[in-house]
Amino acid sequence: MGSSVYHPSMDRPGVFGGKPPKKKQNSAAWGCFGCLGLVALFSAVIWGLASIGSGGDGYTMNNKFEAIAQCEAQIESQLKAPSTAKFNSEATGSGTWTVTGTVDAENSFGAMIRSSYQCTVVMDEAKDTARTRIDYFE
Incomplete structure (x- = not known):
């Protein structure tokens, strides 16, 4: 009387009569x-x-969003705590843009102050440049 021992390798096809895998149709x-x-x-x-x-x-730098970004960058450079700035801006024009808005930012004492501003942004697409002038910042 022989003893039979199971081993996982016995399930492989061709080894001890294991079942062959099903073929994919x-x-x-x-x-x-x-x-x-x-x-x-x-x-x-x-x-x-x-x-x-x-x-x-294609891309044109003469657009409302670029004018706003140019103006906000200039205003941000004037702030005591630029990382606290929260802008609300609007722009009108084409080629020469007028950007107006408000910015909430901390002053040197840490108090949040709201200031108004207006910039004139002149886009020069030929040179891919912009000139920004702060008209007022109060």
Whole structure:
């Protein structure tokens, strides 16, 4: 009478009569769905990139957000505690922008103070520069 001992290697195909693994069934339908999925993904990426650039011929520094950023940077340089600044700005114009707003920031005693300001920002797209003048800061 023989004793039989189990070992996990016995489950491998071809070893002690273990079961062979099930074969995956490849289907032509899944291949087609995969190709269609890739085409759809590629189309979505192209469409997304095209919609990003449809606003014009690319980046232009002559915009409201750049004018506001230029003015806020100048005002921030005048503050005692620039890291505490909270801006509320609006800009009007094109080429020459008028930026107005308020800033809440700490003074030298640590108290939050609200100040009003106005800047004139002149954009020079040819040179990719901006000139900013603080009209008032009270």
